[in-house]
Amino acid sequence: MGLISNFTTDNPLELIPNMKHLLLTLLILVSVKTISFGQELAIIQDTVKNYQIGVPVGWKYGVPADQSLALMAFRQKHSEEDVPRENFNINILHHDETSLDATYSEFLKSIGTVEGFTVIEQGDTVINDRKYKYLIETHKNKYSKEDMHNYVLFANRDGVLLILTMVTTSPNFESYRALFDKIALSLHF
Incomplete structure (x- = not known):
C-alpha cells in the first residue's frame, strides 16, 4: 500500500512522523526547483x-x-x-x-x-x-x-x-x- 497505508490511522498523532518525511521531501523538491529556476x-x-x-x-x-x-x-x-x-x-x-x-x-x-x-x-x-x-x-x-x-x-x-x-x-x-x-x-x- 506504500505511502497511503502509512497515513491511515484513527490516531492523528501517529501521522506526525510520516508528515515530517513528506514535508522534508517537499522541501528538497522545492529547493532543487529554486536552484535551477531561482534566478x-x-x-x-x-x-x-x-x-x-x-x-x-x-x-x-x-x-x-x-x-x-x-x-x-x-x-x-x-x-x-x-x-x-x-x-x-x-x-x-x-x-x-x-x-x-x-x-x-x-x-x-x-x-x-x-x-x-x-x-x-x-x-x-x-x-x-x-x-x-x-x-x-x-x-x-x-x-x-x-x-x-x-x-x-x-x-x-x-x-x-x-x-x-x-x-x-x-x-x-x-x-x-x-x-x-x-x-x-x-x-x-
Whole structure:
C-alpha cells in the first residue's frame, strides 16, 4: 500500500512522523526547483524596437555605444577567480523577406561559415504566442580558443528580425540552460 497505508490511522498523532518525511521531501523538491529556476529576472522593455525580455538580477546590461546590438547583458564575477563567460544579446535587423522559414535558412547559411560551427540541436518553439526557430550550436571562441555554446532564438515579424543569442562555455552549458530557457520564456516580441 506504500505511502497511503502509512497515513491511515484513527490516531492523528501517529501521522506526525510520516508528515515530517513528506514535508522534508517537499522541501528538497522545492529547493532543487529554486536552484535551477531561482534566478530572478528584471524585465526590460524597449518601446522603440518593441520587445521585452528578462535580465537576471545582478547582470549588467545596456546598449553598446555603436548600437550594433539592441541589448547586451552579461553575468558579473562571483569571486576574483571567476571568469564570467555567460551573456546574451538581442539583435534587431530589417529584412525584405517576411517568411520565418526563409530568413532562418539564410541565417543558418551565414552563421554556418564560422570555423568549427556545429549545430547540435534545432527546432521550432512558441513563446508568448509567437513562433520562433531555435538552435544550439558549438564553436571555438576566436579570441580565447574556448569551446562555446550559443543558444539562439530567431523570429521574423513582417520583415523585422529578432535574434536572441545566449552564450556560455561548453562545459558550463548544462548548468546555464535552465536560466537561458527562463530568459527565452520572458521574451515578448
